[in-house]
Amino acid sequence: SAGQKLVILNEELQANQQLLERRIAVRTKELQESQAMLVQQEKQAAFGLLAAGIAHEVGNPLASISSIIQMLGRKNTDEHVKERLDLVDGQLTRIQRTLRELTGFSRPTNQQQSTVDVHAAINDALNIAKYYKRWKGKTIISSFAADLPHTRTVYDQLVQVLLNLILNALDATDEGAAMEITTQFVPETGFAPARIGITVRDEGHGIPKETQEQIFQPYYTTKDHGTGLGLFVCRQLTRHALGGEITLIRSTPEGTEFYVTLPVVADCSSNESSHSSIVYSPETIVH
Numbered sequence: 558s559a560g561q562k563l564v565i566l567n568e569e570l571q572a573n574q575q576l577l578e579r580r581i582a583v584r585t586k587e588l589q590e591s592q593a594m595l596v597q598q599e600k601q602a603a604f605g606l607l608a609a610g611i612a613h614e615v616g617n618p619l620a621s622i623s624s625i626i627q628m629l630g631r632k633n634t635d636e637h638v639k640e641r642l643d644l645v646d647g648q649l650t651r652i653q654r655t656l657r658e659l660t661g662f663s664r665p666t667n668q669q670q671s672t673v674d675v676h677a678a679i680n681d682a683l684n685i686a687k688y689y690k691r692w693k694g695k696t697i698i699s700s701f702a703a704d705l706p707h708t709r710t711v712y713d714q715l716v717q718v719l720l721n722l723i724l725n726a727l728d729a730t731d732e733g734a735a736m737e738i739t740t741q742f743v744p745e746t747g748f749a750p751a752r753i754g755i756t757v758r759d760e761g762h763g764i765p766k767e768t769q770e771q772i773f774q775p776y777y778t779t780k781d782h783g784t785g786l787g788l789f790v791c792r793q794l795t796r797h798a799l800g801g802e803i804t805l806i807r808s809t810p811e812g813t814e815f816y817v818t819l820p821v822v823a824d825c826s827s828n829e830s831s832h833s834s835i836v837y838s839p840e841t842i843v844h
Contacts, residue, residue: 589775616656623649672707672822673715675753679738682719689724694732697723700739708753708819710799715819718791718799722757722815725787729761729813736760743818752801755817764808772805 623646630642679699686692708715726736736759745751764772775789795803801819808814 616653619649619653619656623653670709670711673710673712674707675705675715675740675755675819676701678712678715679719679740679755682716682723683738685716685720686723686727689727691724691727691730695727695730696735698735698737700737702740702742705740705742705753706751706821708799709822710801710819714794714798718794718803718817719755719757721787721791722817726757726759726761726813729763730759731761734760742821751821753819753821755819756806756814757817758812758814760812763810763813764805766808769805769808 626642626646626649630639630646633639633642679701683697683699723736723738730736736757739756739758741754741756743752743754773788773792792803795801795817799819801817803815803817806814806816
């Protein structure tokens with residue numbers, strides 16, 4: 558009898574030990590994920606300060622140069638010279654616009670939830686991505702569903718998730734390749750409420766099959782100079798801030814496809830009356 562009790566107590570001790578080890582592993586993983594999010598937030602804060610400093614130091618001289626160019630253009634009667642001055646002023650305006658977009662994206666994010674047009678968030682993410690060095694030579698096709706409902710979420714964080722997926726797709730594709738962004742309305746079923754679906758599909762080299770289950774883990778990356786935080790932060794934001802989900806649908810040597818779902822605001826739809834498709838080429842944007 559004493560031996561049987563000793564066996565039972567030993568089994569309970571081992572079970573409790575295993576339970577404790579599992580809890581420690583879960584808490585350790587949560588701590589690592591929190592640390593990864595903190596590192597990413599610190600990097601974004603540092604980037605915001607840097608961008609604000611650059612905009613201030615560069616923006617003021619640009620404004621002065623632009624004023625001088627405009628003054629010379631008004632006083633000069635030579636059409637050839639005036640045309641060249643107008644060209645210079647146009648390029649200065651373009652630089653100033655780029656600086657405004659850079660500082661606008663890098664400012665501290667607004668954590669306030671609002672009713673959001675998903676298509677506007679996609680276009681904002683694309684307008685930021687067009688300044689990325691890997692944009693050149695790529696064709697970006699965005700196909701928007703008609704009458705897509707709105708979602709209620711944090712707008713800046715939705716743009717951040719979309720931008721990260723777009724930049725990853727640009728990194729994975731070679732010059733001449735294409736990337737496609739599509740939206741769709743997913744009706745309510747017996748198992749799930751109505752959702753908004755966003756697909757980001759590229760013609761890149763893909764993610765190795767043996768590593769696909771690890772891509773959402775912190776500090777894991779397949780890039781030579783990546784931090785391993787991009788997709789991890791995307792999943793954390795999508796789940797906890799946006800109330801949705803992000804999944805890898807497929808990834809082969811012919812391309813990769815990610816799918817983001819977001820909740821729908823009841824009785825709130827967009828004003829679009831027809832399906833819209835926009836093709837972003839390296840030089841022009843064709844509606």
